[in-house]
Amino acid sequence: MDFTLSEEQLMIQQAAKDFAETELLPGVIARDDAQKFPAEEVKRMGELGFLGMMVDPKYGGSGLDTISYVLAMEELSKVDASASVIVSVNNSLVCWGLETYGNAAQKEKYLTRLASGEIIGAFCLSEPEAGSDATSQKTTALDMGDHYVLNGTKNWITSGNSASVYLVIAQTDVEKGHKGINALIVEKDAPGFEVGPKENKLGIRGSDTHSLLFNDVKVPKENRIGEDGFGFKFAMKTLAGGRIGIAAQALGIAAGAYDLAKKYSKQRKAFGTEISNHQAIAFKLADMHTQIQAARHLVYKAAWDKDNGNDYDLSGAMAKLYASQVAMETTVEAVQIHGGNGFVKDYHVERMMRDAKITQIYEGTSEIQKIVISRSILRN
Structure with a gap:
């Protein structure tokens, strides 16, 4: 097994790290406080190629592999998970879904603009009564011959107001169940x-x-x-890849919190020495580092499976389940290591702890990942 990253992958990783530290970090606390969408930062990420990383260059993308994508996601998420989730949705759900299953006209009209960052997209599956149970779509798309008439509500949509293009999952034929669901491209205007x-x-x-x-x-x-009735399969296939992006986000949140905790432990003194010299703190850091490395290997394996044409439903679900768990546990410990300062916004870790929780929920809760994993391992 070769764990060596290529020169190009290392360059992508460094580019993402540099962007996160120089352009995302300065305003991250203020944006969190004000719930401000990082419009300028997203524009810059588009210019740098982060919004269409895996899209073929003929459609305006960077043509990179999934490994490069998760490397970038990890570095961005170490600093600003709000910015990285925008990257994840645009790459994993919107661009990938369109490039893989869209027709030539759809790619020409929408994918090129999405991949270049001229516009961003949103993926619309969840509803008030259809979160984990994606088959229970109440949004309807009535077939009128040459068009559909769409009615309903979608909930918890990332980039809901900032997007220009929406991929909407809706029920066309209730009697057909999940085989009567379609995926439609809807423009904001x-x-x-x-x-x-x-x-x-x-x-x-x-x-x-x-x-x-x-x-x-x-x-x-x-x-x-x-084709008619392809919507549910489209959503499930797209989400399977999206889980790899969120797993990388969770990994980045954990790694970022760990880096801050380790640095703080070498500066803060108690009982006459740096707190990193106390076994209680040193052992926390040892556990955090070990768990993050394990999560990283799971995330990279899922990305490798995707790049090599292997089935990545299982590896993606395992990566998301474990990385999100590590993100939650690591950020809690990072706050603990910071002591009272960990409860203060200026030290970042309290925000990371709040950000970590969503990785256990969106793009399939931890409970849903366990269903995917158990079904997969019990089939054999």
Whole structure:
């Protein structure tokens, strides 16, 4: 087994690290406090190629592999998980879904602009009564011959107000169950489409999360992705890859908190010496480092599986389950190592702890990942 990163992968990793430290870090606390969307920073990420990393260059993307993508996600997430989730959704869900399953006209019209960062996209699956149970879609897309009429509500949509293009999962034929679901491309200026109030969130407060309302929105048939009834499969296949991005985000949050805790432990003194010299703290750091390394290997393995054409449902689910758990546990310990300062915003770790929690919830809760894993291992 070769764990050596290529020269190109190392360059991508360094570029993401440099961008995070020089352009994301200075305003990250203020954006979190104000729940401010990082518009300028997202624009710069688009210019640098971070919003279409795996897209073929002929569609305006960087043409990189999944390993390069997770390396960048980890570095961005060490500093600002609000910015990195925008990168994750645009890459893993929107661009990948369009490039893999969209037709030539859809790619030409939407993918090129999304991959270049000219616009960003949103993935719309969750509803008030259809979170983990994605088959229970209440949003309907009535087939009117040459177009669909879309009605319903979508919840917890990342980049809900900042996106220009939305991939919406909706039920066309209730009697067919999940085989009657379609995936539709909806533009923000479509009549009848409305962005609901912004959610006041615990973490990733810089990303704009909204409900979306569809009231008799007319969607042309050419905006359907794949054949009639392909929507549920589209959503599941897309989310499988999206989990790798969120696993990398969780890994980055954990690694960023660990780095801060280690640095602080070498500066803060108690009982006449740096607290890193006390076994109680040193052992915490040892556990954190070990768990982060284990999570990193799971994330890289899932990315490697995707790059090599292997089935990555299992490896992606394991990576997300474990990395999100490590993110939560590591950030809690990072706050503990900082003591009273860990409870203060200026030291960053309290924000990281708040950001970590969502990685156990979105793009499939930890409980859903265990269902995916158990079904996979019990099939054999």
